[in-house]
Amino acid sequence: MAITALGSVTPAQALRRQTAQPGDAIVATGWHGASRAGLELLLHPQAGQMLAAEARDRLICAHQYPRPRFDVLPYLEALTLEHPPAAMDSSDGLADAVLQLCRTSGVGARLDGAALPMPPELASWLASETTLEWTLYGGEDFELVLCLPEGAARSLVAALGHGAAIIGQITAGSEVTLSTPDGSSPEQTLTLTRGFQHF
Known part of the structure; x- marks a missing residue:
C-alpha cells in the first residue's frame, strides 16, 4: 500500500533539508530508539522482563501509535532566525536524518553521543x-531533526x-x-x- 499526501504551504514557512549552515546547532525532538524497543517487545514478549509494566507500555505505544510532532511548529515559527532552519523527520532513523540533512546542505556534523535522546x-x-x-x-520514531542557529x-x-x-553541531566539510x-x-x-535503504 502506498499513500501520497498533497497540500500547499507558504514558501516562507516551508521546512527544507538544504539550509543547514556550519555553526548551526542540531536539535532532535523526543526519544529515539523507543519504537525499535517497542517492536522488540512485540516480537519477543519475554524480552525486557526487568522493565516495569508502564515502561513496556510506553515503548510498545511508541511503535504502534507514533505521534507526528506538529506541536513543535508554533514554537519554531515564533523564533527570529538568521536563516531558514533545515529540517526533516527521523522516521528512517536519527542517523539517517542527520546524514540526509548534511548531504543535501553540503555540510558535515559532529554529534555528541552523551546528548543523544535515548529512552531511559x-x-x-x-x-x-x-x-x-x-x-x-x-x-520509526517520527520525531524532528532541526538545524538552526545556536541561540534559536x-x-x-x-x-x-x-x-x-541539542545533540550536535553542523560543521564545514562533509563528514558526520x-x-x-x-x-x-x-x-x-x-x-x-x-540505516534503512529505500528501493
Missing part, C-alpha cells in the same frame, strides 16, 4: 552498544522543556562523526549504508 528505560535492559544502535538506526536552538529547547535536546557517550572510544564516522 533502555539503560536497565540493553547493553550500551545496543541502546546506541537502536537510538541511531532504529527508525537553545530558545526552542527551553520552550519545549524535556521535549527536545559521533563521539561515544562515555568518551572512551575514538569518534565514529556515520554513513548511510547502516
